[in-house]
Amino acid sequence: MPASDTVISTQGLTKHYGRVRAVDGLDLEVRRGEIYGFLGRNGAGKTTTIRMLLGLIRPTSGTITVFGHTVGAGRQDWLRKVGFLVETATAYPNLTVTENLDLQRRLTGAPRAAVSEAIDWLGLAPYADRRAGRLSLGNKQRLSLARALLHAPELVVLDEPANGLDPAGIVEVRELLRGLARDRGVTVFMSSHLLVEVAHLADRIGIVEAGRLVEEAPRDVLAARARDFVRDTFTAAEREEALLTGDLERYFLARTGAAAKADPTVGGAAR
Amino acid sequence: MRRQVVVTEFLKLRRSAVPWVSLAAILCGPAAMALFMWIIRDPARAASLGLLGTKANLTGLEATWTAYGSYLAVIVGASGMLLLAFIVAYLFGREYADGTARNLLALPVDRTWFALGKLAVAAAWWLVLTLIAILEGFLIGWALGLPGYTTGLGLKVVTNTLVAAAASLLLVPVIAWITVWTRSYLAALGFALGMLLLGDVVGHTGWAAWFPWSIVPMMTGMSGPVSAVVPWSSYLVLGLTFFGGTVAVMLQLRYADNP
Numbered sequence: 346m347p348a349s350d351t352v353i354s355t356q357g358l359t360k361h362y363g364r365v366r367a368v369d370g371l372d373l374e375v376r377r378g379e380i381y382g383f384l385g386r387n388g389a390g391k392t393t394t395i396r397m398l399l400g401l402i403r404p405t406s407g408t409i410t411v412f413g414h415t416v417g418a419g420r421q422d423w424l425r426k427v428g429f430l431v432e433t434a435t436a437y438p439n440l441t442v443t444e445n446l447d448l449q450r451r452l453t454g455a456p457r458a459a460v461s462e463a464i465d466w467l468g469l470a471p472y473a474d475r476r477a478g479r480l481s482l483g484n485k486q487r488l489s490l491a492r493a494l495l496h497a498p499e500l501v502v503l504d505e506p507a508n509g510l511d512p513a514g515i516v517e518v519r520e521l522l523r524g525l526a527r528d529r530g531v532t533v534f535m536s537s538h539l540l541v542e543v544a545h546l547a548d549r550i551g552i553v554e555a556g557r558l559v560e561e562a563p564r565d566v567l568a569a570r571a572r573d574f575v576r577d578t579f580t581a582a583e584r585e586e587a588l589l590t591g592d593l594e595r596y597f598l599a600r601t602g603a604a605a606k607a608d609p610t611v612g613g614a615a616r
Numbered sequence: 617m618r619r620q621v622v623v624t625e626f627l628k629l630r631r632s633a634v635p636w637v638s639l640a641a642i643l644c645g646p647a648a649m650a651l652f653m654w655i656i657r658d659p660a661r662a663a664s665l666g667l668l669g670t671k672a673n674l675t676g677l678e679a680t681w682t683a684y685g686s687y688l689a690v691i692v693g694a695s696g697m698l699l700l701a702f703i704v705a706y707l708f709g710r711e712y713a714d715g716t717a718r719n720l721l722a723l724p725v726d727r728t729w730f731a732l733g734k735l736a737v738a739a740a741w742w743l744v745l746t747l748i749a750i751l752e753g754f755l756i757g758w759a760l761g762l763p764g765y766t767t768g769l770g771l772k773v774v775t776n777t778l779v780a781a782a783a784s785l786l787l788v789p790v791i792a793w794i795t796v797w798t799r800s801y802l803a804a805l806g807f808a809l810g811m812l813l814l815g816d817v818v819g820h821t822g823w824a825a826w827f828p829w830s831i832v833p834m835m836t837g838m839s840g841p842v843s844a845v846v847p848w849s850s851y852l853v854l855g856l857t858f859f860g861g862t863v864a865v866m867l868q869l870r871y872a873d874n875p
Binding site for chain 2: 399400422424425429436437438444448
């Protein structure tokens with residue numbers, strides 16, 4: 346694989362908080378144009394990794410390169426190519442949706458029209474003049490995603506992008522990210538603790554546990570392993586319950602909008 | 617991009633309640649002084665106002681332009697040590713309280729510009745507040761018809777007040793650093809309040825010229841008689857405090873973990 350096809354690369358990435366090893370010798374490689382799902386339980390080290398990728402915290406040891414630039418050295422001009430959402434949806438509560446995005450536009454050098462485009466894209470038009478502090482959690486998440494995508498980044502780093510979204514909203518965001526990768530060649534690095542979320546979207550999946558990458562494989566390979574695992578270890582009742590959960594999600598989406606048609610794979614992770 | 621940082625910081629401040637709260641607070645100072653002047657210039661009025669009249673007399677003020685003008689510098693100096701500290705703690709602390717600090721610090725903008733932008737916005741708003749306080753003070757002083765006004769005295773009042781405002785401005789980068797370091801308003805506000813009290817104490821020990829938070833009170837007579845000549849060493853101490861605080865906040869934003 347040519348070096349230019351690697352967007353994110355980490356070698357031996359480690360972060361200690363006192364005696365706690367939040368990230369422990371992580372080696373990652375994310376390729377241009379792919380959707381990489383970074384899957385792990387709460388506290389597995391996903392957010393710490395993302396914060397190190399963005400230069401918000403410094404690794405204890407190891408190196409990170411993004412677009413060939415070493416993170417933490419000199420001016421962070423490469424951040425111009427990166428859109429991000431870290432952990433929770435945040436915005437200036439006393440500024441409107443439009444003002445929040447205009448702030449981001451000014452600081453990233455995006456064109457003026459990018460604000461209205463992002464508002465339309467994320468379905469925020471009805472709330473454009475509403476203060477961010479008065480938005481629902483789901484719409485705050487949309488605003489954060491709009492902020493992340495406003496300046497047409499080449500890499501999008503998303504920490505739990507489905508947080509706070511209802512099932513229909515999750516499907517919309519899923520489609521949006523899929524479209525970004527497919528139509529614009531944007532690389533997406535997304536973390537989640539929801540297997541179903543990552544399984545629907547990612548081309549490759551890395552599973553992190555206790556700060557270590559315990560498995561990494563293309564989605565289809567991992568799905569096949571998961572099917573075998575379910576077949577070999579689940580009881581019939583457990584398998585039935587997993588199917589029911591998927592069917593209920595489909596039914597809910599069908600009753601609340603057209604989202605289910607937009608994504609026929611919803612709820613199908615267990616099949 | 618530097619201009620955009622300052623523009624966005626102005627926008628964030630303008631859309632918050634802080635400009636109005638700080639304006640209301642600064643307007644109260646000269647108004648309260650004027651109320652006391654109005655009371656004490658007429659002993660019969662002071663007697664008829666009971667406790668308020670007694671308090672006004674206890675201040676030992678004289679209802680003259682000289683006394684009124686000197687207290688204008690005290691008001692601005694004290695406000696600078698507390699109100700300006702509040703403004704700076706808000707500008708830096710809100711980013712942590714609202715969770716927006718990480719959005720800001722992962723932008724393709726040199727982080728030191730965020731620190732400088734916020735300090736520039738605080739300085740600009742503080743200048744506006746100081747000028748408003750001076751204007752209000754003069755308008756009320758003239759409306760009260762206080763005796764002893766001369767152009768020379770007026771210029772001296774303006775100069776002393778602006779110097780007190782500038783001196784208190786030099787103290788606030790330390791407040792900014794504590795806010796960024798602790799990622800919270802509270803420690804910074806506690807520090808500002810503590811330094812106001814400590815500055816008063818140190819002012820009575822003979823070391824006022826060397827302790828940054830005693831210098832503004834020494835200049836204005838906040839905690840005793842006004843120092844006729846402020847030694848050059850005090851300006852040096854203030855300059856070093858400003859420099860040290862500014863460098864500290866820049867380094868904190870640039871090199872420390874900002875989770």
